[in-house]
Amino acid sequence: MSSPQSSKALSSKALSSKALSSKALSSKALSSKALSFQVQATCGPARSGRLMTPHGPVRTPAFMPVGTYGTVKGMTPEDLRGLGTDIVLANAYHLWVRPGHRQIEELGGLHTFMGWDGPILTDSGGYQVFSMRDVNKVTELGVRFRAPLDGLHRMLTPEICVEIQEALGVDLAMAFDECIEWPAERDRVARSTERTTRWLHRCLAARRRPERTALLGIVQGGLYPDLRVAHAQELAALDMDAYAIGGLSVGEPRDELLGMVETTIPHLPVGRIRYLMGVGFPLDIVDAVTRGVDLFDCVLPTRSARFGQVFTVLGRMNIKHARLRDDRRPLDPACACYTCRSFSRAYLRHLFLSNEILAPRLLTLHNLTFYQRLMARLQDAIPAGPAALDDLRVEAQSWMERNED
C-alpha cells in the first residue's frame, strides 16, 4: 500500500503494529480545514480517536443517529446528549424540500434550528435519488426529479448540493454522488464511478466555506475491487477532508460488503476519518471497525424502535409479543437508560399496543443507548488490544443468532 498522504500521516502498516502516543498523529496540517482527526490507539487496521469539528469533538469509532428532517424521531437534543451521542446525521435533500435551506440559514443554521450544538453531518440526497431512480432523470448535469411532498420539479446538481449543505452550516457535508443499484454490470459501475468523480470536482469547485463545512468524498466502484481501489486512490489524491465508502449496504451479501471495505481502506489516508454509509447491525459495525472504519449511521435502532423491535443484550425482541404481557423486567437487564430504569416490558408493550407516542420515544431512547454503548465499548477495546476486540466480535456474532422471540 502506498499512501498518497505519506507526508502527513503514518502508513497503515506502521499503525497495525503498535500503540500510538497521542501526539503522533495530530493533524497540524489540517488546521485550515473544518476537520482534524487524531488517532489515539490502533489495533490492526482498527483505530480509536477523536475528530475535531467546528462544533466540538467526536469520539471514534462513532455512530450517528439518523435525524433526516432535522430531528432524531422522538428525541430531544438533551436526550441525545444524555445517551452519549456526539454527532447526528440529517438529510440535505429532505431539508431542501422542506422547510428549505435558505430558510434554515436565515434562522441561524441547522444547529440553531434543531437546537443541537454538536457536530452535524448531512447526507447529500444521493441515496434519495437512488431510491427514487424510476422517476428521476439522471444526466451529466445532475438529477431532475419531482419531490413527492409538493409535486414540484427540481434539479439537484453537485453545485446545489454544496450550496444547500453550506447554507445549513453543517460540519460535514457529503459530496453529491451517483449511487446505483446492485447488482450492476462492470461497465455501468465504471461509468457511474467516473461521473461521481466529475461531480466531486464540481462539488469542490462550488465550495465557499471550506473552513466551516468539511466535504467528504465518496468512494464508489460497486463490488469490483479494481474499480474501488482506483476510485479510492483518485479521491485520496484530492486530499479530501474525510472519506466515505458508498454504494454498499444496498442488498449485496454481507461478505461482499466487508470485502469491499477491506479492499478500500488501505488506499485511504490514515489521518482522515472513514465513514461507512448506512451500516448497520452491531456485528457489521464491529467487523467494519476491525477493518478501519471510524464513522457509521443507520436507521436500524431508530426505525426498529418505531416498529416495536428492541435491541437487548439477549438479542432482538418484539415488544408486541404476548409473552411480554406479564413481564415486569426492564427491556434489557444490562441497560441503564431511562426506559430500562423506569418501566417494565409489560408496560412498554401496553404503550405500543395502545399506539401511544410514548412507546416509540422510550424504545428509541433505549435502542440508541444500546448502539452508543456498543461504540463506547469499541472505543475501549481498541487500546485494550486484539483480545478485547475479538471478545466484542464473538458477542456481536452470537447476538445476531439470538432472538428473544
Place this chain on the structure above:
Amino acid sequence: MSSPQSSKALSSKALSSKALSSKALSSKALSSKALSFQVQATCGPARSGRLMTPHGPVRTPAFMPVGTYGTVKGMTPEDLRGLGTDIVLANAYHLWVRPGHRQIEELGGLHTFMGWDGPILTDSGGYQVFSMRDVNKVTELGVRFRAPLDGLHRMLTPEICVEIQEALGVDLAMAFDECIEWPAERDRVARSTERTTRWLHRCLAARRRPERTALLGIVQGGLYPDLRVAHAQELAALDMDAYAIGGLSVGEPRDELLGMVETTIPHLPVGRIRYLMGVGFPLDIVDAVTRGVDLFDCVLPTRSARFGQVFTVLGRMNIKHARLRDDRRPLDPACACYTCRSFSRAYLRHLFLSNEILAPRLLTLHNLTFYQRLMARLQDAIPAGPAALDDLRVEAQSWMERNED
C-alpha cells in the same frame, strides 16, 4: 347554608371572611381514610390547600393532566414532575379493557405499571358510557356494552367499577354514575340522579380497601338547581372522601355551568376537596376556583397540543400558521419550559408539518406547563387576597378573547 359536616369543619361563611392558620382545618378525623385535606387559605369561597394521599401531597387548586391509558400522551413521569404536576388522571374503563385491571394489579398496581409514584385519580368510565350511549344498554344493574377495541360484550356495574379501581390501587376512585345528555327533561334528570345515588350506595358497599383508595361521590342533577342541591346534600350526608361535580361540560352554556357550581358548592363539606370534572379553559378554571373548586382535569392542553394548538400568554396559536415560518421566537415569551428554552416557533412548525412525533411531545410539554403555571398562580393568589384573584380573572378573560392567529 348548613353543613352536614359541621362538627368536623368550619362553615363556608366562616372561611370566606378570614385567613386561616394552617392548623385550623387539619382533618384529624380523617386519619383512617385514604385522604386528608387541609385548607391553608381562603378568599371568599376560593381556597388553597394541601390534599394528602397515600402517594403524597397535592397542592390545590390542582390540575390533573389526562393520562387515559396509563400515560399522559408523549410525557414521561419525569417530564410531568419537572413541569410541576402533583397528580395525574387515568381511566378505569380503558385500562379494564386493555390491558386489564388484574394484570396491572399483578404487576404491582398502576403506579408501578406507569412509573408514576405520585397520586393518581381514575375516572370510572361513566363518561365513556355516556359518549357511547347509542350502543350501550343501561339498566339498573349497570351498563352492558361492546368495547370497540376487541368487540367483546362487557357489563360495567358499580361493583365492578370499584373492583377495577381498587385493583389498580389508585389514590382516588370515582363512583360509577350515570352521565346523561344535555339538554334533558327534568324528570329524566331526576330519575337518573336517583339511580346515581343507588349506584353510589352499591359502590360504597363494594369497597374493600377504603384506607388505600378514596371514593369520590359525583353530584349530578343536570341544570336543575333544586336537584343539584338535593343531590349534594344527599352525598354530603354520606361523608364521602371527596366530591365531584359531574354532568357538566357536556355542551351547556358556560354561565349555566358556573351557576351549577355556585349552587352546588355551599352544600359540600368544607373539609373535603371538590373536583369539577372535564373543565376547562383557563378562564373556566379561574371562575370555578373563585367559586370553591379545588381539582380539575381536562384534555385541552394535551389534545390541543397534538392538533398543533399552543397556549401562550398572548393567546392561542396554531403552530401550522404560515406566519410562523420564519419566527425565531419561543412559543411563549413568558414560559421557561424546555420547549421554550430550546426551540423556535419556526422549528416547531417544521416538526409539526413533517408529522414528527417530537412535535406533539414538545407542544404537550409546553401546554401542560402553561396550565400548571396557572394553577401555581391561583395557589398564590388565594392567600394574597381578592385583588390578586381578580387580576388573574381579568387576565384569563382577556386571554380568551385573544388569538395569536
